[in-house]
Amino acid sequence: MSQTAEQHAKPKLVADQDAQSLPAWTYYDQDFFELEREKIFLPAWHLVGHENDLQDVGDYLTFKMYNEIAFVVRGKDGEIRGFHNVCRHRAARMVDGDYGNCGRNLVCPYHAWTYQLDGTLTGVPYLEQYENFDKAEHGLTPVEVDSFAGFVFLRFIPGGPSLKEYLAPVAEEFALYKTKEMKPLRQPGGRLREVNWKNATDNYVDALHIPIAHDGLHGLLGSSYKLTIDRGVHKIFSQVETKQMSLPSNRAYRKILPSVDHLPEDRQHMWTYYKLWPNLMFDFYADQIDFMQFIPLTPTTCILRESAYALDDDRREMKLARYLNIRINRNVNREDKDLIERVQDGMGSLSFAQGPLGTSEICLRHFAKAMREAIPVAKSREKPSADKIREAFNA
Template sequence: MTGISDLDPQATDPLSDWGLPGWTYGNERFFKEEQDKILRPSWQIVCHLNDVPKSGDFHTLDFLGESVVVLRARDGGVRAFTNVCRHRGARLVDGPSGNCGKGGSRIVCPYHAWTYDLEGRLIGVPMRDDYPALEMDKQGLVKVDVEIYRGFVFVRLEGDGPSVAEMMAPYDHELAPYRFEELQPFGRVTLRPRTVNWKNISDNYSDGLHIPIAHPGLTRLFGKGYGVEAQPWVDKMWGQLIDEPSNNPSERLYQDILPDVPHLPPERKRLWTYFKLWPNFAFDIYPDQVDFMQFIPVSATQTLIREIAYALPDDRREMKAARYLNWRINRQVNTEDTVLVARVQEGMASRTFTAGPLASSEVSLRSFGRKMRALIPEARLDRPPTGW
């Protein structure tokens, strides 16, 4: 069985001129295959180190029926565990973020008060002698793989394969000037439910052909200069702000007041860059802030878009205004994309739709489809297999 660790993302594919068949965007059995072969073995972004500054601070991620808690340990490092007590399976901590309490030194289960330290060790059980089978050293919290990449915290439920750093290696030098490690949360995590398949959101994010047709605001900002390219594990999209004033007030004001960012090289001071990493999350990088966007699959036709913005401390009025205008501009882009992706999801439900041809410029969709077909061979079929 092919897994992510031995997948050659650049391998030849006789179907590379074609998109994935429509049935793969709504079939529950195919979604089960995706969970096992693609999603559970992939890295998922949780938060930034500056989201958990103190001992006992935590962030959680609900993903594919698992709750993962990332927390700051007493030694300053970060640990990740499944958010599940080893006694009766109760969830240990609640909410997207918080502090473990008890001086930030331990986790106490709210059901029976089993207690764990920040290394996940079981350190307290009421009426311990009443458990004949209990072995304290074997009932610690279940660890989850964790990776820190430029200050951002990622977890992986199972499997192996390239690290986030390895996936981002072709573009790591482009991220260096943005001082990712110093970023502070700007706002809060938001969850936006969408009644579409996660791949449709992912495809749309990396699609450059629809920009001049469906996003007039981005076209006013970038002109014809929107670019798309694909590396083995990451897609890159970008647009340089043009000098011609937009006729939209928010866009024109953003063009006018975006202040100089001294630590950025000249070619990046007015550049918007997007990186989408395999399989389902992305960084939106602007001169004024950095966002992450994660497409969390819920079912074959339901997805949660999870996102938050980060920024370097900057009290300039112009920068505060630029960040607000950035939000206004991209809120409109998100509204346009929501309509577009819903249209595609509805159309793909038709039994008349199989797989559409891809343009040679659709490098990101080609790369994504190639990896999907390698990991789930049924994706090569125009129709679902019998019984699916």
């Protein structure tokens, strides 16, 4: 075999691991999926919604991740609290759906144990049957909850950075857009994506595919895309351009979008995307703010959970701009769904173990490095032995 043929048969590995993607096995392996639960997701802050999703007493939002189920609720005293969505009697789920209103107390639909909105257990049918029973010891189990700039977060395992520290890199952005005053354009909800969660978040910060796979978005934003990383937060931003665009919705959006008084001139037509560790994204537009999360479901499926918020604005032009924004991004999401499914199909192939990352792919490089630091077995090109995986759980 000639030297050239040998080079094609056995590609030379890049010595610098930072220039390589995460290994393919981490995108479909069940053991790695469980490691992610323990090392990444349970200790992390997770966005549940906005304070204005919970305007009335008894309004709640639910959140589900792996086998953990939780909800946040507006109490009679106006406070927002979070609890595991689990009755302390027989573990029945307390509230249903993505959102709702439970009234002025919480009643388990299985045996009618009744809790106040602060989690206190106050009603137990057949109380006399329970020996040495103390209602004070059987309230709903709380989860840590905090709010920032109007957004409500929870985490299942306390410790680590505070919510304020976690969101510090985007604090100025939130204030600039007045997110605390925003109201929901729709309630948070989810859609199934048949891909690993990392596959979906990788695509979010992959700028190289935009001119190839998103003709409409590329026509709207042109080649002005820029990528930066600030204290671990990935930022992609671009100006909506005035050149001829291929899609009518895009042209109409750029023409109709009215000015927003509290935003500086350079933000009037800027689209900005933020990705925060590990799976949270914010889209900042002059007309509205969106959030997206890719929440792990199985090693090869996830839930795209999302919602949108905006300031009160009765102008006809603003209402139409928001409608067009939704149409534009619906097309982008449909195109991305096809792309990430193509990637997920390839991750399971014997022909693919790892891929190179270009020097401009700074966000993908940064994320892969953060994953290897959080779960060091991700440094291995092939799946490690069962003993190595067990050691990783105890590390």
